[in-house]
Amino acid sequence: MLLRILDRLEEILISVCMAVAVALIFVAVVHRFSLTVSADLVGFARAHEMPWLQDTARSTFRFINSLKLTWAQEACIYLFVWMAKFGAAYGVRLGIHVGVDILAESLQGRARKVLTTIAMSGGILFTGIITWIGTDFVWHIWKGGQISPDLEMPMWIIYLAVPLGSALMCFRFVQALYLYLTTGYIAHHDHGAVDGIEDEAEIASEGKA
Amino acid sequence: MTALIIFAILAILLVTGMPVSIALGLTVFTFLFGFTEIPMDSIALKLFTGIEKFEIMAIPFFILAGNFLTHGGVAKRMIRFATSLVGHWYGGMGMAAVMACALFAAISGSSPATVMAVGSIMIPAMVKQGYPPHFGVGSIATAGGLGILIPPSIVMVMYAVATSGMVVTGPNGEAVKSASIGTLFMAGVIPGLMLAAMLAATTWHRARKNNYPRMPRASWGERWRAFRQSVWGLMLIVIIMGGIYGGIFTPTEAAAVSAVYAFVIAVFVYKDITLREVPRVLLSSAAMSAMLLYIITNAVMFAFILTSEQIPQAMSDWIVDLGLGKIGFLLVVNLLLLGIGMVMEPSAIVLIMAPILYPVAVKLGVDPVHFGIMMVVNMEIGLCTPPVGLNLYVGSAISKLGLTQVSKAVSPWLLTALMFLIVITYIPEITLFLPRLLGMN
């Protein structure tokens, strides 16, 4: 039950980070574009002596310009940092991380089991170390009192993604190893399975336009 | 010696089959604990800052856009159109895919993003049409490399930045101006189109040799219908190209805009997916992006170890000591970059190696622009060589094939790219023609 909640939280977090980051940059682009258009309009109205248009355009410009979005890029980067760290953990559950599988593929039985166990333990070890160093690092940053340049947010909160994400990833590797040792199951994400493409590719392959 | 230890550790970890990102990271730690006095804390920094760059954010955006296009029926309509045009040729869909990569490269500065955008649409479709999976992956993973050769290109920007302001002298002691970004972009056009043509030819040749299924020729009416249905997707190219070159947004922002555009088309125009399915698309895009960003983070950390052990510098000293002429030097540079390209990520390589190799190249009379394009082509190949090759990872992710199989699958096209590299290296005119025509130096 608790695990289910963790799974869902993980999924919601990374999806929301993705959605918000995209929306933010899109809005920033639209914002800048509207500013350009209204500024051009002011110029156009001035050149053609259309005072009413000039006033409307100018107040539109002022209104849009009063919304400040200079922080959007920074926010996007930090959202993606969070998405990347937690998404990597989610990826372990999915089996999305690619490796060089030549040797494992060519081995059978016990040797294969040992090799795969080593490989998965490597994941546990690495993410475990990162969790440890990351915590220490966040502690340093917290003491240092750094803030981000645009949002002026404490950097330790942003960097918290590293130890938290790694801890979760470590847990996911432990889970995966446990699952492998007990059931022999290894997650292999089927990245290629895209809904809607199957039947369509069929049509395409039959050459019907 | 140090280099040998590092690469030996990496190789051992890799063959266990652990994720490449983990192997890179563990190599760094093993080396840190066992062989050097670099403080651990300095490594921690790289973990945080490795992906803190806005340009890298184009990767998740393009992945999301690609997923919306694929899930949302834009892709299938574009496939129908491309297929109606060239599907009756040998390897027609493969050639259409190469063409799509070239087109997409003109709107994206990143190669893995190009592989993702075109591959996620074309690879499954090609499999359905009866091509073996390795055929689609091979052609698209390699053609996706065009992303950094056809402008815009993040790697070219990196090269220009890494060499700008360097005071270097030519063979006769004269001062030589470093390459500008604009000139590099222009210089990439002809080589880009040429490589696209060569890859398409390879596709055709292999399809013909293996007698892969061809499709019945579509009538002009069918083609027109296919065009009309796919126009929303084709519009994206216009919007992105127009937006970037018309000064509405930057290439990275363009990626976000195309994601939103693709979302709107998929959900509200074609209605192939419902709003309730959107979170699922977001989730799978996030997972895929995270995997790539995780590799980048660890590749940055790995590059840091190489740099702080002065390995790239030692290599370039060694080259200079060899006392090679221009021809020999360029050959060695290519071999060196291909070697490093196997294990490192392009922007890191360019940032580290360009300042080292560039002065030597200019001293030997190599044009800065030509040298830049040569480096880019090397990086392109490096993206498709194991064990660290982002195009391979993306290709593997899309095609359900393992990294080993994908690495094998790209080899015919990679061979073509290598031939192309030789041509580009020794015939600078191909690179320099267009910039000269436009009066850039």
Place this chain on the structure above:
Amino acid sequence: QNPIIIKFSHVVAPDTPKGKGAAKFKELAEQYTDGKVKVEIYPNSQLYKDKEELEALQLGAVQMLAPSLAKFGPLGVQQFELFDLPMLFKDRDDLRKITEGEVGKTLLGMLDAKGIKGLAYWDNGFKIMTANSPVVHTDDFLGLKMRIQSSKILEAQFEALGAVPQVMAFSEVYQALQTGVVDGTENTPSNTYTQRVNEVQKYATVSNHGYIGYAVIVNKAFWDGLPEDVRTNLDKAMAESTEYANSIAEEENKTALEAMRADGATEFHDQTEEERAEWFEVLKPVHEEMADRIGADLIQQAYAELGIQ
């Protein structure tokens, strides 16, 4: 006996003023200490990037840096944003009154709390304004999209001018200026030239409206742990290399300006006294606006030294 190693990391090329200054310091420091100190220089962000180097210094991974003054705000010492204030310094003499006077010393002292010891100020130079339309008068900026690096002061500066500040990643600036995503930017002549911004900007005004500089800093614990005589010799080496770095910076800016004028792609305008007064009028309010961040007292102290009313 093993020499004391100072790792001096910076983010620019070895042949820039900062790079040459670092090389000079290495030469002098090793000479004055009779080889008791060895300085290793890591240029071009080889070890640490812009965003990482301060943390690396605090952690003791490197001993010496010369970061841009703008980096100290995010570190938690916002008083350094004083240097970003537009129209604060008329010229180099004005600047020296601050960097070599009490204000400069006070500011460097504030770094102590962060485990950092500030040694000297190195110049990059005074800024010029560039755009694709003439930027002579303040109302020329109305509606222009101007690229800035993240900074609240620079944001306020361009807002005061009626422009729209845009934060943009460095690697996208060139193309953004070329295509018109942004209309203009500001930088020192040497930066403008080496980053090739002049290739894609039609107009430039030599306005000297702002300043870009660096502070040479060391890890405080490391510095305090050095033997007295070594520190004295290093101070001497630093003073001399500071002078050297600053003279090179001035020279580079002059050369860059000449080269860009000769190039002809950009039309240069030299600001007149009246125009400067006009800019001052519009930009001075930014000082008040930002007083809460920087500290009203500090600004007043600077005014006193500079004779600003």
